[in-house]
Amino acid sequence: MTAPERPWRDLVDPRRAVEVDDLEAGLKEPEFEQLEIPEQLGPATVVVDDHKIKRFAFTQDDHHPWHLEASPFGGRRVGHAALLGNDLVQLFTTVYAASRVVGLHTEEQLWFDSPAFLDEQVVLEGTYTEAYERRGQGYVVMEATATGEDGRSILRHRGVEILRTRPGDVAGRGSAAPAADQRRVTGEVPEGAPAFDPAAPAAGQVLPVLPKTITVEQAAVFSRVGEYVRNVHNDLALAREGGMRVPFVQGQQQFGVLAELLTRQLGAGFLAGGWMRVKFLKTVDVHEPIEAGGIVTAVADGRVELDIWVRRADGGLSAAGWASAPLPASETE
Template identity: 70%
Template sequence: MTSQSARPWRDLTDPRRASTTDDLEAGLKEPEFENLSIPEDLGTVPVVVDDHKIKRFAFTQDDHSPWHLESSPFGGQRVGHAALLGNDLVQLFTRVYAASKVVGYHTEEQMWFDSPAVLDEVVTLSGTYTEAYQRRGEGYVVMEARATGEDGRSVVRHRGVEILKTNPGAIGGRGSARPERRVSGTVPDDARVVDTVDAGVRVGDALAPLHKTVTAEQAAVFSRVGEYVRNIHNDIDLARAGGLRVPIVQGQQQFGVLAQLLTLRFGAPFLTSGWLRVKFLAPLEVFEPFVSTGVVTEVTEVDDGLRVEAEVWVRRVSDGRLMTAGWASATVPAS
């Protein structure tokens, strides 16, 4: 591991520079569709997975698993949560574009989980804008990014789609991100509810649900308030300027909840063979209770075990509305 004195900061930017820098976003481009240059290199940045980063994520997700805070099945080491680096990858573009001027809308997220990041490891993040297009009057941009461990191994890979600048209050829930393979978001009445996906898994099994409420404090910390970034997730004035009544939970934060659900149900294999792709269908306000779950759709024998596929989703408790929907898979031992 890199020595303490030489370690980089834990985030994309070091907020301590505010003591000597007036404009933290000086030289960055306006986040406008017309300013995109495809393909566009979003840079490479080292990030240390330190104790604070892990504990902070545990707070924002309300995920205090001993794997992250004490020891894990990976040689007894403390490891980062499956989606710990997800928002760092999503936000890589803010090293080129002014983060506090972004009023975007994350429409799709996809991650491949290849290996867990270990406590005090320095991971390298890199990303590129690979595609841009317009649909229904909105400008979309596609990012592909990855996190690489100190030994060169892949930790996670990311592909995301975002409307770069919009009015989230106007577009949220209008169906622009409807999945092409529709996820029903319902559990059959006769489904077997399972806490653990193992060799006995069957098509139709329902994943034991995970109930959550993301507070304004959790959303603000997740959405980089500690780096002095202001956005519709951590600032009520910016949320209202974007047509919202209160801040909304970042789509990537909901993605992290689904990754937690899948880690709980699949166990360690999810951190080494997992895949999760979701579409964000409607904004979720802070303080709104929601529940995440899923249903197993396919079980296939592969060389190293059973490849289990599932539909997963997030529903708002108050009215049952489907907020996020998608697909997941991982390989579990066959015995």
């Protein structure tokens, strides 16, 4: 008997294109009117293989040794904290045609419960739980999970997206507001603020800035060009049809930059107990320099709480949010 073929590393196995003409045949049109609430998305199984980890390292320019050599988790290689984040965001494309999506991610929230290990098979599943209209745009809320082979939770996700829009018409509004119980994040750092000290975190300490420049190649790979998906992040013509001059970086890719910053500063506890909630305020063009930053707002009950942000080349914020994690341990790098 022939052994069942191993699951692929992504939501779509591009090898199907050898025999299949339309890789999105039978999928729904990604329009607000097509939504069903609640609507099941997935499940899908992906493999966290060597290629998936190294590809993410390329797209994020994040070559931390925990992902490529050995980690504090029993010496095993683990995926980046946000490695599976885009798989969860894109889980709706198991039901809706990915290459006809012209959406805009407006908010992302992830709970990092445990790392994903090299060669682990992970089950992704989610649900569209809510839909509403605001300022002429149709929004949809997804809740999703990534579960390891042993049944443990790896990630829990809650995201908000404008399902279909013209990005150039809404991308610069920058009007996202904090929840009633959270502060507005300004990205302002008081003059003379102390640098973050992992050994003795304290309110007011500032994380070192993490600079990045996401190239068109990195954005294209992150945004599923390897699965033959075309969108405003990996295709110049589609970006211009959407009112943008060039492709722009996915909000989820910026989220990954922030997750790298927190992994490097807060250590292994961030991958097994961290949390981030980020609102995407303005777009970032490919090749546009950005800087991820953060400031500690409180240390209480064994956790560090922070305001976090991504600053664009023009000085404005493209993303802003909140994070927390267990107090860093000695293995922090």
